[in-house]
Amino acid sequence: MSAMQPTYLHDYQPPAYRVTHTELKFDLSSSATRVTARLHVERHPAHQDAGALPLVLNGEQLTLKRIAVDGEELEADEYAQDDATLTVHRVPESFLLDTEVEIDPAANTALSGLYQSSGMFCTQCEAEGFRRITFYPDRPDVMATFSTTVIGDRATLPVLLSNGNPVESGELPDDRHFVTWEDPHPKPSYLFALVAGDLKKVEDRFTTQSGRDVTLQVWVEEENLSKTDHAMASLKRAMKWDEETYGREYDLDLFMIVAVNDFNMGAMENKGLNIFNSAAVLTHPHTATDAAFQRVESIVAHEYFHNWSGNRVTCRDWFQLSLKEGFTVFRDQSFSADTNSAPVKRIEDVSMFRTAQFAEDAGPTAHPIRPDHYIEIGNFYTLTIYEKGAEVVRMLRNLLGWELFRRGSDLYFERLDGQAATIEDFVGCMSEVSGLDLTQFMHWYSQAGTPEIDAHGEYDYAKSEYHLTLRQRTAPTPGQPDKVALHIPIRMGLVGTKSGQDLKMTVDGESVGTDTVIHLREYEQHFVFTDLAEAPVPSLLRGFSAPVKLRFPYGREDLAFLLQHDSDGFNRWDAGQRLAMLALEDLIAAHRNGVEKVMDVRVVEAFRTLLTGETDDKAVLAEMLTLPSEAYIAEQQPVVDVDAIHAARTFVKQSLAYALRDEFMAVYRANQLDAPYAPEPQQIAARSLKNVALSYLVAIEDEEALSLAQAQFDADHNMTDVRSALTLLTHSSRNDLADPALRAFGEKWSHDPLVMDQWFSIQVTRPQADALDRVKFLMEHPKFSLKNPNKVRALIGAFASNRVNFHRIDGAGYRLLSDVVIELNKLNPEIAARLVTPLTRWQRFDEARQELMKAELERIRAEDLSPNVYEVIEKALA
Ligand code: 0A1
Ligand code: ZN
Numbered sequence: 001m002s003a004m005q006p007t008y009l010h011d012y013q014p015p016a017y018r019v020t021h022t023e024l025k026f027d028l029s030s031s032a033t034r035v036t037a038r039l040h041v042e043r044h045p046a047h048q049d050a051g052a053l054p055l056v057l058n059g060e061q062l063t064l065k066r067i068a069v070d071g072e073e074l075e076a077d078e079y080a081q082d083d084a085t086l087t088v089h090r091v092p093e094s095f096l097l098d099t100e101v102e103i104d105p106a107a108n109t110a111l112s113g114l115y116q117s118s119g120m121f122c123t124q125c126e127a128e129g130f131r132r133i134t135f136y137p138d139r140p141d142v143m144a145t146f147s148t149t150v151i152g153d154r155a156t157l158p159v160l161l162s163n164g165n166p167v168e169s170g171e172l173p174d175d176r177h178f179v180t181w182e183d184p185h186p187k188p189s190y191l192f193a194l195v196a197g198d199l200k201k202v203e204d205r206f207t208t209q210s211g212r213d214v215t216l217q218v219w220v221e222e223e224n225l226s227k228t229d230h231a232m233a234s235l236k237r238a239m240k241w242d243e244e245t246y247g248r249e250y251d252l253d254l255f256m257i258v259a260v261n262d263f264n265m266g267a268m269e270n271k272g273l274n275i276f277n278s279a280a281v282l283t284h285p286h287t288a289t290d291a292a293f294q295r296v297e298s299i300v301a302h303e304y305f306h307n308w309s310g311n312r313v314t315c316r317d318w319f320q321l322s323l324k325e326g327f328t329v330f331r332d333q334s335f336s337a338d339t340n341s342a343p344v345k346r347i348e349d350v351s352m353f354r355t356a357q358f359a360e361d362a363g364p365t366a367h368p369i370r371p372d373h374y375i376e377i378g379n380f381y382t383l384t385i386y387e388k389g390a391e392v393v394r395m396l397r398n399l400l401g402w403e404l405f406r407r408g409s410d411l412y413f414e415r416l417d418g419q420a421a422t423i424e425d426f427v428g429c430m431s432e433v434s435g436l437d438l439t440q441f442m443h444w445y446s447q448a449g450t451p452e453i454d455a456h457g458e459y460d461y462a463k464s465e466y467h468l469t470l471r472q473r474t475a476p477t478p479g480q481p482d483k484v485a486l487h488i489p490i491r492m493g494l495v496g497t498k499s500g501q502d503l504k505m506t507v508d509g510e511s512v513g514t515d516t517v518i519h520l521r522e523y524e525q526h527f528v529f530t531d532l533a534e535a536p537v538p539s540l541l542r543g544f545s546a547p548v549k550l551r552f553p554y555g556r557e558d559l560a561f562l563l564q565h566d567s568d569g570f571n572r573w574d575a576g577q578r579l580a581m582l583a584l585e586d587l588i589a590a591h592r593n594g595v596e597k598v599m600d601v602r603v604v605e606a607f608r609t610l611l612t613g614e615t616d617d618k619a620v621l622a623e624m625l626t627l628p629s630e631a632y633i634a635e636q637q638p639v640v641d642v643d644a645i646h647a648a649r650t651f652v653k654q655s656l657a658y659a660l661r662d663e664f665m666a667v668y669r670a671n672q673l674d675a676p677y678a679p680e681p682q683q684i685a686a687r688s689l690k691n692v693a694l695s696y697l698v699a700i701e702d703e704e705a706l707s708l709a710q711a712q713f714d715a716d717h718n719m720t721d722v723r724s725a726l727t728l729l730t731h732s733s734r735n736d737l738a739d740p741a742l743r744a745f746g747e748k749w750s751h752d753p754l755v756m757d758q759w760f761s762i763q764v765t766r767p768q769a770d771a772l773d774r775v776k777f778l779m780e781h782p783k784f785s786l787k788n789p790n791k792v793r794a795l796i797g798a799f800a801s802n803r804v805n806f807h808r809i810d811g812a813g814y815r816l817l818s819d820v821v822i823e824l825n826k827l828n829p830e831i832a833a834r835l836v837t838p839l840t841r842w843q844r845f846d847e848a849r850q851e852l853m854k855a856e857l858e859r860i861r862a863e864d865l866s867p868n869v870y871e872v873i874e875k876a877l878a
Helices: 223-228 228-246 290-305 318-339 342-359 383-400 401-417 425-432 556-565 569-592 601-612 619-625 628-634 640-660 661-670 681-699 703-717 718-732 735-748 753-764 771-779 789-799 814-827 829-835 847-861 867-877
Strands: 017-026 033-043 056-059 063-069 079-081 083-089 094-101 112-115 119-126 144-155 159-162 165-172 178-187 194-197 200-207 212-220 254-260 273-276 451-460 466-474 488-496 504-509 510-513 514-518 525-531 536-539 549-551
Touching: 063 083, 083 661, 119 254, 119 273, 144 159, 144 194, 159 178, 159 318, 165 814, 200 223, 200 228, 212 223, 212 228, 212 273, 223 228, 228 254, 228 290, 228 318, 228 619, 254 290, 273 488, 290 318, 290 681, 290 718, 290 847, 318 383, 318 425, 342 383, 342 536, 342 569, 342 619, 342 628, 383 488, 451 488, 451 536, 466 488, 466 514, 488 556, 504 514, 504 829, 536 556, 549 867, 556 569, 569 601, 569 619, 569 628, 569 640, 601 640, 619 681, 628 640, 640 661, 640 681, 661 681, 681 703, 681 718, 703 718, 703 735, 718 735, 718 753, 753 771, 753 789, 771 789, 771 867, 789 814, 789 829, 814 829, 814 847, 829 867, 847 867
Parallel strands: 017 144, 212 254, 254 273, 451 549
Antiparallel strands: 017 033, 033 094, 056 083, 063 094, 079 083, 112 119, 119 194, 144 178, 159 194, 165 178, 200 212, 451 466, 466 525, 488 514, 488 536, 504 510, 504 525
């Protein structure tokens, strides 16, 4: 059971030994790969006087063939091995350690370490996969230069890649060949990578700001060569952006991206050799949607940005994971905002965040951005570490202002270059350059849970003053019953009710302009705005300036007013969401009470204004016309009633469509494009607006709308439009239209795994009652495989997001998910532990569903569990 013991942050010790240089040789074969390692080891300075310390290396699922210290083979009593470590009892201060192990890549279904995907060999070492390749101090604060020789079959593995630069290659007996790679930058083992396969490349160049000529390569299977343009163009944009924005330049002569079909996550930032899930790199107008194009751009940028925020400066230990991930997500969000529509990027990110991260932070697996313990670090690649971490970096940027933040970033990269750093190091640099005391701010990193702010305001007509009271509270989370007050920056304005303009604000006698930041540091604080020209409606938390829930007793008129007049685009959108939420809440109550549902005319009028008004940003308009998702609505309810939420949302959608049919139709027709497809902001905006309009019209199964959807599907212009049309048809009740379209689509794209993923998802997210049967049926489909994480996500993960069907009151949805989790627990624990998440949220539902969900968790608990699934299940049932 030792694998089930937690690791604690407070137990951190520097390593006893460090590795300065690592020489590896891989003799590749499917089920018996030989890995020969020579480690140049020396005692860590921190332990210089500590007497004789054993050398303890990590190693799992390795068959040891040979071990020698300074060329001397070790006797059996000179070392000891268990299922996770290898200990050499006595070693000199500095020595060479030689080991040889055998591993079985073909049997590696966990996709961690060295594994095979569609015939090629590839690696995934973050966080702790390198220990499945060779015996090593597999921790990020051990950094070495690497020299790697890869040997493989010339015919089946013509391409042999690793980190750094190729320095030698040649032929070997038995039709084998080799390539030797050298990576001059010291790196932790988690950034090691190897790829071998029958791959083809596209190549390009980039000249850095200092004149370094860099070769860029994207390696794919031959049939995917036509799908690499966008990734390559994105890479070049990202390289340029990081030079211009952060002054960061690339530091090797070669940068490679490889696409693999079987991958647990999106992509991985291995030094000089990024490995990507094919879904995160391949695009073509006919196979990928606008959203996929944008996702590829942001992931390519994310991995590239890690070269500095992650690789040059890495993490001291895995508790600091958000040091690299939070900062890098913030960087990729900023890049995407600069490259596309900035307000839409923010709206999309915040919508996702408030739905999914808030749910995580309120559930049994809630954890701080810097956790203080874990059983399995693989479970901590979460929305909290990534997205909340990015929100905290964003707050720092806003607290310091861009100039000082950039100076802090420069100081951080300069001071910690080549080192393994901590979150204190990062925040310390920000504090040092700005002189700001960030002591209270640091609690954002250690305190889990979403702060809730209750705001109240009153206008004193006699004194022309506005009084604002803010109270913060963070609900207890597992292991943290008591919460401290956080430093919460709230960007705001006061919008004059007569003028519709932002009013000039004066606080404590000081004029602060029309848009300001107030700092909530206490549990409760009062702010007085004096000398106001007129009564205001407050616009609070502009741009989502802090990752909090803010409640303010807005009336519907106030919200309709802000929707029209707020100068902050984000808050205009948010006012619309709040207005829709008020209407939805009434309708949810009506549904539960069996009372007739009545549509709020204010929402209809707000939509009419949006649909008929002038707009300079169609992408924002499309967001404004999008109702809160069922998942987001659920997040706002004390007890989630999936059926009432679905009924209420459908009712709003249909009521709007009946009331504004012609307006929606006009928007649809006005946004048809003739131009050849391009994934550029204006086209993307028009397509999303058009498809949102169509979704309303199809919601009432209007004959004309159905034939427009059919025609859009048949026109086969680009995947965004085709997928949108196919989804609308499939999610309608019109099987007579959906079935032939699905059949045609499935036949046409049966050769393309990424398109088939979409085909699976579209079917199992339909609200009709047969969704679960379809999942079962499709699990038998020849193109489905539990061993491929993309397929699992596309079919099972997508079904679990189908609120009404996953939460069926007979529990069949839960049972299906737990059956799959039990299977995957053996095959791929990391994916299994992620997939089980929806069941861990049982507290949010009615009693009957709670019991059903808990019963499934208990059923999983009775299995022989991997540490990954064990940790999640224990928390969920605690
Ligand atoms: N560091 C990568 C994410 C990643 C993490 C773990 C992986 O395998 C278990 C793979 C990728 C990123 O942030 O992109
Ligand atoms: Zn990352």
